[in-house]
Amino acid sequence: MKIIAEQVVSVNTKEELAKFAKALAHPTRIEILHLLNTQSCCFTGDLVEVLPIAQSTVSQHLKELKNAGLIQGEINPPKIKYCINKENWQKAKLLFAAFFE
Amino acid sequence: MKIIAEQVVSVNTKEELAKFAKALAHPTRIEILHLLNTQSCCFTGDLVEVLPIAQSTVSQHLKELKNAGLIQGEINPPKIKYCINKENWQKAKLLFAAFFE
DNA sequence: AATACCAATCGCAAATCTACGATAGGCGAT
DNA sequence: ATCGCCTATCGTAGATTTGCGATTGGTATT
Numbered sequence: 001m002k003i004i005a006e007q008v009v010s011v012n013t014k015e016e017l018a019k020f021a022k023a024l025a026h027p028t029r030i031e032i033l034h035l036l037n038t039q040s041c042c043f044t045g046d047l048v049e050v051l052p053i054a055q056s057t058v059s060q061h062l063k064e065l066k067n068a069g070l071i072q073g074e075i076n077p078p079k080i081k082y083c084i085n086k087e088n089w090q091k092a093k094l095l096f097a098a099f100f101e
Numbered sequence: 102m103k104i105i106a107e108q109v110v111s112v113n114t115k116e117e118l119a120k121f122a123k124a125l126a127h128p129t130r131i132e133i134l135h136l137l138n139t140q141s142c143c144f145t146g147d148l149v150e151v152l153p154i155a156q157s158t159v160s161q162h163l164k165e166l167k168n169a170g171l172i173q174g175e176i177n178p179p180k181i182k183y184c185i186n187k188e189n190w191q192k193a194k195l196l197f198a199a200f201f202e
Numbered sequence: 203a204a205t206a207c208c209a210a211t212c213g214c215a216a217a218t219c220t221a222c223g224a225t226a227g228g229c230g231a232t
Numbered sequence: 233a234t235c236g237c238c239t240a241t242c243g244t245a246g247a248t249t250t251g252c253g254a255t256t257g258g259t260a261t262t
Contacts, residue, residue, distance in 0.1 A: 014131045021125035026220085030115045030122075030200070037202065044239060057221050059240055064219095075228095080239065093201035099131070100194035101138065127250085145209055158251055160210055165249095181209065 017099055020092040023068035028053065029061050036071060036084050043081055118200055121193040124169035129154065130162050137172060137185050144182055 024030060032047060044062065048055045062082060065071045069088040073080045125131060133148060145163065149156045163183060166172045170189040174181045 014128045014135075018126055018128045018131050021122045021131075022127075024122035024200075025119055025126045026123075027115045027119045028220095030119050034115075034200070045237095048239095053220095054222055055239075056223075056241080060220080063240080089201065096197045096201065097194075099125075099135070100190065100197065146207095149209090154250095155252055156209075157211080157253075161250075164210080
C-alpha cells in the first residue's frame, strides 16, 4: 500500500468541488456562465434567443446553475435577471486552482 | 438583446472544458485524481483498498478519467500503474483558470 | 500445463440527466 | 377583469451514469 492515508482534501471540499464540476459538465451551461460572466447580467429571454435549445431546457439549466450556487436571479418585473454569484464563483475558482495545484 | 454575438469561447474550448468538468463531476473521481496527483502514481489495487466501492466500479471511474485524458495507465506486470497525464492536466488547469478569469 | 493474481469488461438494475411540448403562475398594461 | 408577456414547472421519453457481482483475459509463478 503506497497511499498516504491522511485525507488532505476534506470530504466537504471534495464534494463541493464535484458539485461545481457537475454544474460545469455541460457545454450549454459553460456557455451560459461565460455569457453571464462577460455580460454582467442578462435575462432568460436573451439566453433563449442565443441558445439553440427550447426555453424550458434553458430554464432547467439555469435552475441547476442556481442550485450549484454559481448564479443568482433577481426579479426585475416582468423579467428575471440572472447574474454570476460572485462569492461562490470566487470559491469555485479557488477550489479548482487549489485542486490543480 | 444585450448579448454580444461574437463567440469568445470557441465551441471546441467549450466542449473541452465541459469534458474535463464532467470527469471531475464525481467525488470518487476527485479523490482518485487527488491521490494520483499527490502520490505520483499508484496501482488500481491500491485505490480499491482505499475507496469504499467495488473493484469494478473503481475500474469504471479510472476508465472515464482515462477517456477524459486526465490520467494514463502504464503496464507494470502484473499490475497497472496509473499516473496523472501531465500534459492534459496542465491543459485542464489552464482552461479552468481562463474560464474563471 | 495448471494456478494465482490483478484489472478490465459484461450484464443488469436503479438513478439521474437532457430535452421537449404543454401548462401554470406572476406581473403590467389595457 | 382581461389580456399578453415572460419564465418556471410538469409530465414524459430516451440517453447516460453509477454501482454491483460475475466473468474474462493477461501475465507471472509454480
